[in-house]
Amino acid sequence: MACVGLIAILTTLSVYCTRKRKTRDEVAEEELELDSPTNKERHAEDGEQPSLSFFSIKTIMTATNNFSNENQLGQGGFGSVYKGLLDNGLDIAVKRLSQGSRQGTQEFKNEIKVIGRLQHRNLVKLLGYCIHKGERMLIYEYLPNKSLDFFLFDSNHRMSLDWDTRFHIIFGIARGLLYLHQDSRLKIIHRDLKASNVLLDATMNPKISDFGMARIFGEDQLEAKTRQIVGTYGYMSPEYVMIGQYSVKSDAFSFGILLLEIISGKRSTYCDKERSSLNLIGQVWDLWKEGKALDIMDSTLGKSYPLDTALRCTQIGLLCVQESAFYRPSMLDVVFMLGNEVSIPSPHKPAFLFNYEIKQSESSSSGDPSVNAMTTTSIDAR
Known part of the structure; x- marks a missing residue:
């Protein structure tokens, strides 16, 4: 019985350590559930627009020329903003979360939750998002006249x-x-x-x-x-x-x-x-x-x-x-x-x-x- 109890404790510790080792982007994906079928079905039932597009890190790196200084538009509490150009010729603005910013993570989820569902000529349009390891990015329409x-x-x-x-x-x-x-x-x-x-x-x-x-x-x-x-x-x-x-x-x-x-x-x-x-x-x-x-x-x-x-x-x-x-x-x-x-x-x-x-x-x-x-x-x- 003692051996069984010890095995149970070790198993519990192993599961706990495995969960703790999850990368930040895996946790974020679990919390956001942006592309899950269940989430898409729920949006459809609510009459809302479907989930936002997911952009791969390769696409974003190519579009922004590896986040070059020449492409940087500005910087704020969330992180830096870069201009990008997609393969289809569309100009975009990439808002890149500063790594390690807890507040930025909440903002990231909140923007997707809020602005991703809204469409108006006097609101900036959110096109999609990107999650890669510790990186979180929001992709917007590019507006040439800044703020x-x-x-x-x-x-x-x-x-x-x-x-x-x-x-x-x-x-x-x-x-x-x-x-x-x-x-x-x-x-x-x-x-x-x-x-x-x-x-x-x-x-x-x-x-x-x-x-x-x-x-x-x-x-x-x-x-x-x-x-x-x-x-x-x-x-x-x-x-x-x-x-x-x-x-x-x-x-x-x-x-x-x-x-x-x-x-x-x-x-x-x-x-x-x-x-x-x-x-x-x-x-x-x-x-x-x-x-x-x-x-x-x-x-x-x-x-x-x-x-x-x-x-x-x-x-x-x-x-x-x-x-x-x-x-x-x-x-x-x-x-x-x-x-x-x-x-x-x-x-x-x-x-x-x-x-x-x-x-x-x-x-x-x-x-x-x-x-x-x-x-x-x-x-x-x-």
């Missing part, structure tokens, strides 16, 4: 963004978010909308990208909470930063920030030394109260924009960044207000109003200026 921040925050490139182009981009982003929130099969909260996550095609049509942080909501679900707050400073809503609560209204807040950035050509963290406001929201709010809202418009536009439309955009931006999520418009409301000359409500107090003079006064009254009562939440910059 919005490439144009928006560069003094030279911003000159090519005339008013019509900017309004077209604003309207396209709004329609993309409306599709995610209301018109798609799934109700999606993006959670990381920002200028660098809006890509531009050859004719400057905007396409929302990077769904690694996105969450699927139930049809009747209004909000959710998380303990892991991830996102980008300047774009996150106050309720998300403070208590981890997110909803369609937190996406609306991010859109409002992005809208104000597009019309002003300034980052959300912009600070004018001649004014007390320490960010773009405060700057716009101060000008709005003074009746000088159009002073925030990008100087590179000159006067070549319709005053009423520009003022309406500013007002919509302020409505979206209101401190209370209750008062923020839905994206359906935003699209309607952008596309029609209608009466728009006056905005309430926006979030994150910081005053330089108050900050200076508080610092000088403290015995030790290096000590303050503020705490910060650990946020992953992306």
